[in-house]
Amino acid sequence: xxxxxxxxxxxxxxxELIVHFLFYKAALLPIQxxxxxxxxxxxxxxxxxxxxxxxxxxxxxxxxRRLPESHSTANGHWRSVGDxxxxxxxxxxxxxxxxxxxxxxxxxxxxxxxxxxxxQYHLLRRAxxxxxxxxxGSIDLKKWVICRVYEANCExxxxxxxxxxxxxxxxxxxxxxxxxxFDEVISFPNY
Numbered sequence: 195x196x197x198x199x200x201x202x203x204x205x206x207x208x209x210e211l212i213v214h215f216l217f218y219k220a221a222l223l224p225i226q227x228x229x230x231x232x233x234x235x236x237x238x239x240x241x242x243x244x245x246x247x248x249x250x251x252x253x254x255x256x257x258x259r260r261l262p263e264s265h266s267t268a269n270g271h272w273r274s275v276g277d278x279x280x281x282x283x284x285x286x287x288x289x290x291x292x293x294x295x296x297x298x299x300x301x302x303x304x305x306x307x308x309x310x311x312x313x314q315y316h317l318l319r320r321a322x323x324x325x326x327x328x329x330x331g332s333i334d335l336k337k338w339v340i341c342r343v344y345e346a347n348c349e350x351x352x353x354x355x356x357x358x359x360x361x362x363x364x365x366x367x368x369x370x371x372x373x374x375x376f377d378e379v380i381s382f383p384n385y
Contacts, residue, residue, distance in 0.1 A: 203250065203251070204229070204248060204249075204250030204251075204255065205250055205251055206250075206255075208279075208281045208289070208291055208313075208315065209281055209282070209283045209288065211255075211315050211340050211342070212281050212283070212288050212289035212315050212317060212321055212340070213283050213288055213321055215230055215257075215340055216257075216289065216315055216317050216321075216338065216339070216340045217288075217317060217321045217322065217333075219257055219338050219340070220317050220333045220334060220335065220337060220338050221322070221333050229248055230247075230248050230255050230256060230257055230340065231246065231247060231248060231256055231257070232256065232257045232258065233246050233247050233256035233257070233258055233341075234258065234259075235256070235258045235265075235267070235312075235341065236265060236266075236267065237267065237268065238267060239267045239268060239269050239270065239296075240254075240296050240308075240310040240312070240343050240345070241310075243256070243343055247343070252344050252345070253342050253343065253344040254342070254343045254344070255340065255341065255342055256340070256341055256343075257338055257339070257340055257341075258338075258339060258341060259337065259338065259339075260316070260336055260337065260338070260339050266300075266301055269298060269299075270296055270297050270298040270299055270305055270308070271296070271297055271300070271301040271305060272294040272295070272296055272297075272312055273294060273295055273296075273297055273301075274292060274293070274294050275293055275294065275295050276293050278290050278291065278292050279291040279293075281315065283321070286320050287318055287320055288317070288318055288320055288321040289315050289316055289317050289318050289321060290315070290316040290318065291313055291314070291315055291316075292313070292314045292315075292316065293311065293312070293313055293314075294311070294312040294313075294314065295307060295308070295310065295311055295312075296308045296310035296311075296312070309345050309346040309347075310343065310344075310345055310346075311343070311344055311345075311346050312341055312342070312343045313341065313342040313343075314339050314340075314341050315339055315340045315341070315342075316335070316339055317333070317335050317338070317339075318335070319333070319335060
């Protein structure tokens with residue numbers, strides 16, 4: 195983030211993420227400022243994004259290759275929830291927003307729902323009309339997505355997609371990542 199003014203805050207809308215960042219990435223056009231990194235989220239748990247993704251407020255932003263509806267990391271998996279949302283700009287559909295929730299543990303066993311949420315933004319061809327730029331070649335709409343990851347607030351509201359019964363705190367998630375090889379644990383004598 196060098197070269198940015200003091201006090202710079204990154205808090206883009208869904209529309210801005212698609213029209214001003216994702217379109218330019220997919221169209222191979224320069225992004226100014228070029229501050230959103232590419233992260234391989236297939237190998238990255240959400241709590242490992244610090245230092246790898248751009249942090250803005252309580253969210254992390256990054257580009258990555260398009261992800262399947264459910265994909266695994268070393269300590270869990272992302273699972274789609276709810277319906278996809280259409281993102282509009284100037285009355286034109288420019289993208290799709292998918293919402294996923296992170297589950298700690300193996301996908302086959304179901305896992306334990308956490309408070310980590312991922313919004314994955316997909317580009318629609320009509321975004322070029324709004325962006326006002328022509329791509330230098332053909333745009334591969336399926337190659338890139340932009341992601342926003344955050345840990346949802348602990349406060350529950352009616353109709354919220356998170357369940358208190360199954361959710362883990364951030365510390366619980368960290369402990370799940372630790373190696374449970376008890377053979378190497380040193381026991382201390384009782385005095």
